[in-house]
Amino acid sequence: MDDDPADATDRRLREAICAAGRRLGARGLISAGEGNLSLRLGGGRLLTTPTGRRKDELVPGDLPTAALDPLAGPAPMGPPPSSDLAIHRAIYATRPDVVAVVHAHLPASMALTLAGEVPDPTALPETAHHLPVLPFVPFAAMGSEELAGRVGDAFTATTPKALAVVLERHGAIAVGTGDGVGDATELEAALTAAVDRLELVEVLCRTTRDALLLRGARSRSV
Numbered sequence: 486m487d488d489d490p491a492d493a494t495d496r497r498l499r500e501a502i503c504a505a506g507r508r509l510g511a512r513g514l515i516s517a518g519e520g521n522l523s524l525r526l527g528g529g530r531l532l533t534t535p536t537g538r539r540k541d542e543l544v545p546g547d548l549p550t551a552a553l554d555p556l557a558g559p560a561p562m563g564p565p566p567s568s569d570l571a572i573h574r575a576i577y578a579t580r581p582d583v584v585a586v587v588h589a590h591l592p593a594s595m596a597l598t599l600a601g602e603v604p605d606p607t608a609l610p611e612t613a614h615h616l617p618v619l620p621f622v623p624f625a626a627m628g629s630e631e632l633a634g635r636v637g638d639a640f641t642a643t644t645p646k647a648l649a650v651v652l653e654r655h656g657a658i659a660v661g662t663g664d665g666v667g668d669a670t671e672l673e674a675a676l677t678a679a680v681d682r683l684e685l686v687e688v689l690c691r692t693t694r695d696a697l698l699l700r701g702a703r704s705r706s707v
């Protein structure tokens with residue numbers, strides 16, 4: 486039925502976002518309606534997840550498109566998009582190399598930052614290699630332009646530029662970069678890389694949390 490290459494590409498990208506949502510759910514990285522994912526499309530648009538829905542139970546027809554620039558882009562299509570859409574737009578605006586954005590309320594990252602701790606990616610060899618910088622973004626209200634602005638700044642403020650950031654009490658955001666081809670294969674790979682990076686952030690935060698707990702237990706036992 487997908488004789489039109491544009492339709493086939495659209496279908497592939499929608500399937501990729503649904504599969505990434507299922508992966509986040511299977512890993513315990515999203516609960517209820519939390520989290521959101523998007524891909525940069527051509528024509529000044531992005532493909533994203535709808536608000537208020539479980540991201541591990543989506544089907545391709547559930548995904549809305551929206552303009553990258555809300556003041557100048559094409560009209561949105563589909564159900565209402567994520568309440569964190571402003572964050573995605575801010576990242577795409579400040580990072581032309583980014584083609585995929587994934588956000589989840591990672592449980593261990595929220596616990597650590599709730600306790601006033603900031604994870605250090607250089608503490609583990611895996612994160613030191615894949616996420617050498619991991620900016621910390623101070624709390625701002627979910628869905629606010631203030632938060633979107635801080636996230637956009639965090640993704641451009643360091644050298645090398647960040648591929649993930651930790652939000653105070655609000656999980657993390659990871660991105661996937663493209664090679665400039667802009668085809669479905671590139672976008673699928675970027676989305677997978679972004680989910681991989683979110684998983685690494687959560688492993689770092691769980692490991693840091695466990696180390697702090699073990700050190701605390703040891704100091705109490707002597």
Ligand SMILES: [Zn+2]
Nearest residue numbers: 520569588627
């Ligand atoms: Zn959120």
